[in-house]
Amino acid sequence: MTEDGYNPYEMAxxxxxRIAEKLNLDEGLKDLLREPIxxxxxxxxxxxxxxxxxxxxxxxxxxxxxxGPCKGGIRFHPEETVDTVRALAMWMTWKTAVADIPLGGxxxxxxxxxxxxxxxxxxxxxxxxxxxxNQNIGPLRDVPAPDxxxxxxxxLWMMDEYETIQGEKYxxxxxxxxxxxxxxxxxxxxxGYGVIYVLRELLKELDRDIKDTVAxxxxxxxxxxxxxxxxxxxxxxxxxxxCWDQEDKKAYSYYKEDGIDLEELxxxxxxxxxxxxxxxxxxxxxxxxxxxxxxxxxxxxxPAALENAITEDNxxxxxxxxxxxxxxxxxxxxxxxxxxxxxxxxxxxxDFLANAGGVTCSYFEQVQSNQNYYxxxxxxxxxLDNSMTSAFYExxxxxxxxxxxxxxxxxxxxxxxxxxxxxxxGWV
Ligand code: GLU
Numbered sequence: 001m002t003e004d005g006y007n008p009y010e011m012a013x014x015x016x017x018r019i020a021e022k023l024n025l026d027e028g029l030k031d032l033l034r035e036p037i038x039x040x041x042x043x044x045x046x047x048x049x050x051x052x053x054x055x056x057x058x059x060x061x062x063x064x065x066x067x068g069p070c071k072g073g074i075r076f077h078p079e080e081t082v083d084t085v086r087a088l089a090m091w092m093t094w095k096t097a098v099a100d101i102p103l104g105g106x107x108x109x110x111x112x113x114x115x116x117x118x119x120x121x122x123x124x125x126x127x128x129x130x131x132x133x134n135q136n137i138g139p140l141r142d143v144p145a146p147d148x149x150x151x152x153x154x155x156l157w158m159m160d161e162y163e164t165i166q167g168e169k170y171x172x173x174x175x176x177x178x179x180x181x182x183x184x185x186x187x188x189x190x191x192g193y194g195v196i197y198v199l200r201e202l203l204k205e206l207d208r209d210i211k212d213t214v215a216x217x218x219x220x221x222x223x224x225x226x227x228x229x230x231x232x233x234x235x236x237x238x239x240x241x242x243c244w245d246q247e248d249k250k251a252y253s254y255y256k257e258d259g260i261d262l263e264e265l266x267x268x269x270x271x272x273x274x275x276x277x278x279x280x281x282x283x284x285x286x287x288x289x290x291x292x293x294x295x296x297x298x299x300x301x302x303p304a305a306l307e308n309a310i311t312e313d314n315x316x317x318x319x320x321x322x323x324x325x326x327x328x329x330x331x332x333x334x335x336x337x338x339x340x341x342x343x344x345x346x347x348x349x350x351d352f353l354a355n356a357g358g359v360t361c362s363y364f365e366q367v368q369s370n371q372n373y374y375x376x377x378x379x380x381x382x383x384l385d386n387s388m389t390s391a392f393y394e395x396x397x398x399x400x401x402x403x404x405x406x407x408x409x410x411x412x413x414x415x416x417x418x419x420x421x422x423x424x425x426g427w428v
Contacts, residue, residue, distance in 0.1 A: 006308045008087035008331050015335065016090070019411040029419055029428045036063040036089055040136060041082065044110070044128040049118050056125060060108040060133050062142055063089035066421035069140055070106030071096055071359055073147025073176075074129070074154075076122075078113035084307065085109040088147075091330055092359065094414035095352040099391050101363045106142050108133075114149045115246050115272065123157050130161035137162070139172035139370060145362045146176040148221075148306065149272065152188070156181050171369035175362035184365035185377035187358075190384055192226025194357015195302060195328045197388040198349055200234060202324065205396060206347075211235035214298040218242050218253075219305030220265070221273035223328045223355065227302055228262050241265065242293045242305070243274045251290025254280050297321040304328030312336035318346075327351035342405060350407040352414070353395055360387050 013034050020030045039061040045053050059082050062070040072092035075085075085107050093105025110125055117125070130137075137144060146155055155176045162173050171182035179185060186193075203210050213236045217224045220243040228238045238260050242253035254260070254275055261283075268279040277287055294301055294310065297319050303309040306329055310318075315337040325341070326349040327333065333341070333348065341348055361384055368374050375383075399409035422428050 006311070006334055007083050008307050009083035009090075011331065011335055012087040012090045015411065016415070019408060019415055022408075023412060023415060023419070025415070025419060026428055029422060032422060032428060033064065033093075033415070033418065036061045036086055037065065038062040038136075039082070039086070040133060042132040044125060044132060046121065046124045046128050048121055056110055056112050056128075058108070058110040058129055058132065059085045060136070060142070060144075061085045061089040061106060063105040063107075064093040064418055064422075065104035065142075066418055066425060066427065067097060067104050068102040069104060069138075070142035071103040071145070071362065072105055072107040073145045074108035074110070074150055074158075075147040076110050076112050076114050076125070076149040076154075078111065080109040080111045082109075087307075088330055091352050093418060094411065095356045095359055096363075097414035097417040098353050098395065098410050099356040099360050099387060100417070101360060101387075103143075103359070103363060106144075107147075108144055122154065126154050126157040127161040130158050131165070134162055134165050137173065139170060139366065143172070143362070143366060144174050145359070146222075151271070152176055152178040152183060155183075171372065172366050175365040175369070177365070182365075182369050184361055184368055184374070184380055186380035186384065187361045187365055188222065189226045189229070189381070190361030191223045191355050191358030192228070192304070192328065193230045193381065194360065194384065194388045195223065195227045195304070195326055195354050196230040196234065197357065197385050198354050198392045199231070199300065199302075199324075199326045201389055201392045201396075202326070202347065202349060213237070213300060214239055215300045215302055216240040216293050216296045216298045217328075218293045218301070218303045218309055218332075219273065219329065220269060220275060221305070223358075224273065224302070224304035225262070225266065227304055227328055228260070232259075232262055238262075239298060240293055240296055241275075242290050243269075244272070244290075245277060246272070246274060252277060253288045253290055253293040254285040255288055255292075255296065256285050260285070294318050300324040300326060302326050302328050303332035305332070307331035308334055310334070310337045310341075312340065315340045323347060325349070326354045328355050330355065338407070348405065348407060349392075350410045353391060353406070353410045356391060357384055357388055360384055
């Protein structure tokens, strides 16, 4: 359960149950897919800079591997819970399936706050995590990646620890690595760019010009920044972004009516995606409460921070001008809020389709790492664009044909693919 009372795992199970019912899934298959196949819980003893040892609680959840090795990020967050990780692992299974890549779903998390840790302490957490899980991950088992508050540097420390234990080089054990250390070009941009490839296609279908489209983005971390980058490059306007303020221990949104200047904001942002509030003021940004990101009269909302961003408490505050939501974050809309959005005929591109660009590029990274042969950036991004575009149309076309929402169509495709893989393997 998160602090605000939402349990993402229950949410993920509810969403699954609803579609499983519609698809008439076999009972055994339902039981198999509504829970993770394996999970690992550990206490990591970590040497701190002051000489003490601190114990951090950590998890790795493998939801399903019928389509291939499990795949999914590792998050560092002070409010991480095993249920959040379970939900995220389940969503990874649907994400890889809807993106049509031969991988399963997994997720990891460590309960810690990187704001309070030195680089050395974070390195120690990464190495301890791999010491605990090394027998149960691997290029053919489960391949971690970055997620909330973890970066290419964390992935490199983890890969190094894995290789040290194995005594061999395994660049395919983890993705999202630094580019000169086995990482794929374009991986950093991939999730945010993927969100915009999908939005671009949606706008085409609606016969609307991206150049006349205005967005408000929740977050200013990796996904939000690269979504803003490509959206602005295509001619769109972003009027607001938001971020956590560690000093005030609350979120703020930053608004500029004629559109943010991305490079200007980036230059006053730390590695956690937190914007310097004083400097933002000097540069003419209006500072508003964090939740105001969804109150602006824009065309599209892009939640690109954490889960449970749009709830039954704030969904009513979305102005009627907004008619599209493209989810960059995982699980940003609670089922209650989603019902309200459905009644409003809001077009919602579901998270596990819209943000599948990250894992799709991770898949490309794995392929490159395993071959030890790296592709130019244009090739990576071209392939990514093709994958995201075709995943979008598969979902869009099914939604039109069956007259269902994109979320349901995406679930139908994903669950069907995983169910068929389980059946074909003779698991059920
Ligand atoms: N953490 C990202 C996600 O939620 C990427 C996972 C991956 O690349 O494996 O999709």
